[in-house]
Every structure is written in structure tokens, then in C-alpha cells.
Amino acid sequence: MSATAPPEVLLRVRDLAVHFPLGGGLFGPRKLVRAVDGVSFDIPRGRTFGIVGESGSGKSTTALAVMRLVRLTAGSVRLGEDDIGALQGEGLRRVRRRFQMVFQDPFASLNPRKRAGDAILEALELMEVGAPDQRPELARQLFLQTGLRPEQLQLFPHQFSGGQRQRIVLARALAARPELVVCDEPVSALDVAIQAQILNLMQRLQRELGLTYLFISHDLGVIRHMCDEIGVMYLGQIVEQASRTDLFERPLHPYTLALWSAAPSFDPDTRSRRGRIRLQGDPPSPIDVPPGCRFAGRCPSAEPRCHAEPPPLREVRPGHRVACHRVSQDGVALY
Numbered sequence: 564m565s566a567t568a569p570p571e572v573l574l575r576v577r578d579l580a581v582h583f584p585l586g587g588g589l590f591g592p593r594k595l596v597r598a599v600d601g602v603s604f605d606i607p608r609g610r611t612f613g614i615v616g617e618s619g620s621g622k623s624t625t626a627l628a629v630m631r632l633v634r635l636t637a638g639s640v641r642l643g644e645d646d647i648g649a650l651q652g653e654g655l656r657r658v659r660r661r662f663q664m665v666f667q668d669p670f671a672s673l674n675p676r677k678r679a680g681d682a683i684l685e686a687l688e689l690m691e692v693g694a695p696d697q698r699p700e701l702a703r704q705l706f707l708q709t710g711l712r713p714e715q716l717q718l719f720p721h722q723f724s725g726g727q728r729q730r731i732v733l734a735r736a737l738a739a740r741p742e743l744v745v746c747d748e749p750v751s752a753l754d755v756a757i758q759a760q761i762l763n764l765m766q767r768l769q770r771e772l773g774l775t776y777l778f779i780s781h782d783l784g785v786i787r788h789m790c791d792e793i794g795v796m797y798l799g800q801i802v803e804q805a806s807r808t809d810l811f812e813r814p815l816h817p818y819t820l821a822l823w824s825a826a827p828s829f830d831p832d833t834r835s836r837r838g839r840i841r842l843q844g845d846p847p848s849p850i851d852v853p854p855g856c857r858f859a860g861r862c863p864s865a866e867p868r869c870h871a872e873p874p875p876l877r878e879v880r881p882g883h884r885v886a887c888h889r890v891s892q893d894g895v896a897l898y
């Protein structure tokens with residue numbers, strides 16, 4: 564492989580939409596919740612792609628769609644050569660071990676009546692990893708790898724701290740030897756001091772095992788710590804996408820600027836350059852999405868066109884895409 568060869572893309576998401584039908588009946592109009600509405604991104608193998616956005620923007624639904632835990636309304640999700648959205652039955656079972664998910668609340672994702680070791684053994688069995696007589700040793704190794712002690716395999720979830728429980732969840736996810744790990748707010752339920760330990764563990768595991776992460780968080784500090792490339796989601800769509808450096812040093816979308824401004828100790832550069840942008844009101848409902856730019860109702864820079872025409876997501880600098888009428892073709896903010 565030459566030094567300039569582009570990295571292999573492991574996950575390719577194209578025009579993904581997940582709409583949930585809501586209410587209605589035989590006679591009533593059927594409404595749609597447009598939870599995810601046309602999302603595309605690639606994750607190269609071994610890298611971390613982050614999704615950030617307010618609550619309700621569609622981050623979790625995107626994660627669930629990638630995991631094939633909700634039905635795709637439109638678009639495609641490919642893991643390497645496998646079209647995850649189209650697979651059924653045995654084909655889907657076969658690719659399942661290639662991707663695993665880690666959720667926010669480690670307590671809810673562990674069975675309180677099951678010893679930690681049994682949870683790991685069960686995962687090894689389910690994914691048919693190793694011969695049955697090798698599995699206890701594999702469980703020991705997974706515990707060591709995630710910073711737990713093998714004698715703790717005997718304990719029940721309530722005997723661990725929150726951070727340790729998230730280590731068990733990671734060990735269980737890794738039992739399948741996945742290539743992609745989808746992490747939905749994996750440290751949001753933990754104390755700040757513990758968050759750093761878990762994030763550092765996840766980075767070490769990524770280096771050691773060559774893992775690829777889809778990493779979701781509403782916390783800008785966590786996103787900046789973890790991600791190589793980031794998509795900012797608003798009401799079911801990615802409104803800006805760039806490398807970590809570009810997004811944090813040269814954010815372009817008014818919503819991204821507002822998010823950055825809303826984090827008190829966050830980005831003084833942005834504040835001094837353009838002044839603080841306050842987010843007003845709540846996002847509109849994904850049931851009645853506005854016809855133009857979805858952010859128009861809250862955007863301090865909206866002009867009449869913004870309420871009428873949806874801005875396309877355009878590449879305005881290499882690798883930096885933004886959906887805003889008031890950003891020029893060469894990436895200059897005109898607001």
C-alpha cells in the first residue's frame with residue numbers, strides 16, 4: 564500500500580432515513596416522526612466518527628439504524644462489503660458479530676441477577692467465539708484487557724461501581740471481536756473523573772484492537788477528546804461535518820457556533836470572533852419539519868430565503884461540509 568492510499572472505509576452510510584409512523588388510524592391522518600432524514604457519512608477503519616447534537620436530534624436513532632435495531636425507511640448502511648440494511652436471517656446473524664453497541668447506562672444493560680463472568684461467557688457462546696473449554700480463559704483475558712481483575716468475574720453488577728460496570732459492558736462487547744463499536748453516550752451517566760478513565764480505556768482498546776468507533780455524545784468535550792471526524796446533527800440531518808480540528812477551530816454553521824457558545828468554558832476563540840450566539844427556544848418537532856432550513860426558526864442570521872429553501876450540504880473546504888445558505892462556496896461565513 565502506498566503512503567497516499569486512502570484508508571479503507573469500514574462503515575458507509577448513505578441517505579439514511581428512519582421515519583416512525585405516529586398515531587393516525589383508519590380515518591385519521593398518519594403523521595411521521597422524521598427522526599433521521601437523509602444522513603450520509605463514511606468511517607475509515609480504525610478511526611472514530613462522532614455525532615453531536617441536542618437531545619432529540621436523531622443521534623440514537625442513527626446508531627440503532629446502523630446496528631439494524633430499527634427499520635431503515637430509506638438509504639443504505641454498508642459494513643465493508645455487507646449491505647446491513649438488506650440482510651436477513653442467517654446473513655444478518657453472520658455479520659452481527661462484526662458490530663457491537665455500548666449504551667449510556669451500564670446498569671440497565673447488565674442483568675442484575677447474572678454474575679459478570681456469566682454475562683461474558685454468554686456473549687462468547689452466543690457469538691460462537693472459541694471452543695467451550697477455552698471460554699473461561701477468554702473471559703479472564705477480556706476482564707484484564709478492560710482493567711478489571713479476574714476474581715471480579717464472580718461478582719454481580721451491583722457490586723461494581725458505575726465505571727467498572729461500563730468496563731464489563733465493554734468486555735462483553737469485545738467478546739464478539741467486533742470491527743465496529745457503536746457507542747451511544749457511553750460515559751454520560753458517569754462522574755466526570757471516571758469519564759476520562761473510560762474514554763482513555765476506549766482509546767487504548769482502539770489502538771490495540773484496531774477498532775472503529777461510531778461515537779455519539781451531546782458533550783462537546785467528550786466529542787473533541789475522542790473523534791477524528793464529526794457530524795453535527797440537527798433535527799434528523801447533518802448540518803455540518805468536518806475533521807475535529809476544522810470543526811472546533813473553524814466552525815461555520817450558525818447551529819454549530821451556537822452549540823459551541825452554549826458550552827460555558829468551551830471555545831473562547833469562537834466567542835471573541837463572532838460574539839456569543841444564544842440558542843433560542845427549542846428545536847421544532849421532527850413531526851412538522853419546517854420547509855426551508857430546519858434551523859431557521861432559531862437562527863440569528865436567518866434571511867427570507869432560509870424559510871423557503873432547504874440549504875444543501877456542500878463541501879466548502881476539503882473535507883468540510885456545511886448546509887447553510889449564508890456560507891459561501893469557498894467557506895466564508897457571510898452572516
Ligand SMILES: Nc1ncnc2c1ncn2[C@@H]1O[C@H](COP(=O)(O)OP(=O)(O)O)[C@@H](O)[C@H]1O
Binds near residue numbers: 616619622
Ligand atoms: N420509536 C420511536 N417512535 C417515535 N418517535 C421516536 C422513536 N424513537 C425516537 N423517536 C423520536 O425521534 C427523534 C430523535 O430521537 P433520538 O434519535 O432518540 O434523538 P437523540 O438520541 O439525538 O436524543 C425524537 O423526536 C424522538 O422523540
Ligand code: SF4
Binds near residue numbers: 860
Ligand atoms: S440557512 Fe439560514 S437559517 Fe439556516 S443556518 Fe444558514 S443562515 Fe441560519
Ligand SMILES: [Mg+2]
Binds near residue numbers: 622623624
Ligand atoms: Mg440519544
